[in-house]
Amino acid sequence: MKIFKLLTLFLFLFSFCSSYAEQEKLEQKITKNLRCLVCQGQSVHDSDTEFANSVKLLVKKKLNEGLTEKKIYDYLKDKYGEWILFDPKFNKKTYFLWLLPILLFVIGGLLIFKLFIIRKN
């Protein structure tokens, strides 16, 4: 089980390194990760408001200028604030967000483990 989990974790990390070749797909990916600020709970990609359309054009322009995905996120973050990103970055504001579920998972595992050990002795 342990090896298995390590393996999944590894594969999981690995999958993030892989990248799309085509720009269009990248564009889609980026705009799907952006919140349409004037709608309720829709991504820029899925929305059709003026705001969303202008951001779509902006992403296209920036990609053509040769900016990387991460740079575009940073640029938009500076312009509109972190609220626009659906995929919160791992930083000191979000340590708890990312780690708390994992922590709870580990605690749960320990509790179950304790249950086994105590019962068996």
Added chain:
Amino acid sequence: MASLIGFYSLVFGICSSVAIIIFSIQNFRNPKKLNEKILILTFLQFFLVTISFLGLIISFVNSDFSNETVFNHSHTTKPLFYKISGSWGNHEGSLLLWLLVLTLFIFLFILKSGKQPTQYRILTLLFQEIIIIGFFIFLLKTSSPFNYIYPIPEEGLGLNPILQDPSLAIHPPILYFGYVGTSIIFSSSLSAMVVNYISKEWAKHIKVWVLISWIFLTLGILLGSIWAYYELGWGGFWFWDPVENVSLMPWFALTTLIHCILVLEKRLELTSWVIILSITTFTLSMSGTFLVRSGILNSVHTFANDPERGLFILIFLFTLIFLSLFVFFFFHKKETNNKSSFFLVSKETSIILNNWFMMYFLSVVLVGTTYPIFLDVISSDKISIGPPFYHKLIIPFLIPFLLAMTIGPRLKWIKSDLSDKFILIIFFIISLLLSLYIVKTLKIDFLINSILISFVFYLFFITLRDFFNKKYNNLSQNIAHFGFSLFLLSIIFNNILSSEVITNLKVGDTFKSEKLKIYFENITQKNEKNFESFVGEFVVENSQGDVFIMKPELRIYNQPNIATSEAYIRTSLFSDKFMTMNLVQNQEYFNVRYQIKPLMIWIWISVLMITLGGLMSIIKKNEN
């Protein structure tokens, strides 16, 4: 007039609740048999709330704008069906609906639990009455649906057009049946603890309520998703939006409860855990309703606009949590049979594994939903948490979860050996090869996909095979698990194989690509009672040479003045074709979005299958 009757039946309703409490306490001290008056009073309480609810509906039907709720949420030109559904499409009305279901369920509980010990029944009723009275007070004091306004307005403000939809009209009642069902589980587990009735019989009896709530909750979530799919116009069905998450959390807790109550029923183990889960499930359901209805999820500030409501909710929730913790610590007796042990390879171990993962999924959703609220309050930083967060934290964990789900049901209680090892291995190899083949042909470079797909296929094949396995006769469980594998498969392939075209067209234009030709033939305008409709007609030709017509619609509602886009969907067994059109500001062009969504219908069918599994489990219980 109808509002007045509605209001006073609420007042009389609360009187009947107080009477129930008085009689119940008397009866509890002298528990030979249940006092008949109690049954009559619970019916009366239900009856009065029904009258009150009917009062609200009649006010809506008659467009009685002297009623503030009707004024805020209705309009004379609205079709009758949406006038009626509008009565629970708002904060006040939906709380009244909650109360209605609460009183209905406790009446049914008292009616149907004749075989259970009297003290346990009465105490469950008492706990339930605390919740009911809380809702009565909340309704009358801070959110009365029967407030009077003067001078009487000529016309109402109207209902948000995206809510004017058949599946969304019945979505709240179905969801509330699920939510409120958890309150019975909550009260029942508290009272079973106090009268020391946590036993195999209790597990058997409460399991029916768990299943009923779970079925309604599942159906409610399904309806919400279907609505989001065809009404919101972006072709997705789940966005990990806080409002959706809030209904998913009690679902996780209930699903966990369904599994671990089996252990209690068969082996009288995990009693504390079952109780904690019952309390959690109800707390999540109730905070869910409040969170959605108070508007706190969208912005912390709307909550602060009405501090009285917010304060009441918080006090009420904390009272209930405090009460349940109090009961838990003072009355709960630990399992006494310490001799029993869990073996690694056994059904109960796999159920514990299921519980462990389910709780993890729940905590991911809980943290993801509430974290932005806390961060905003503490540091006034606004962050968004969307699909990527949930996918990253949930998908990798699905893999061991699926494995436990495949192997677990095949194991026996207490201690077991894995039978049919040969077949299990053969099927695993088949699944692995199949998924490698698929990943290769589709040129997906996500390695995680291939592992996930092989494990989903594994569950799919094993459960499929078990339908024909005579040794294995737990049909309801098998259907539910098979449905789950089908569900995941449909979602994964839907995700991978979806494609779309977005383009701007005006009448007479043609869009051409290698795979597709879209011709904008014409547009027709119609005037409906409460909206103006523009229906576009598009001729679509795909690479196989199929030609078909798509007719997406744009609606401009008059009250309130909002434009909505109605998707046109052609459903087939293999894929949905989905088209929406939108206005482009100040131009004769329309923004046209055409999507192909494979296996869409199987997502709905598989969820229905999962629900069917639950339904069959209830039927099986009744036969026994």
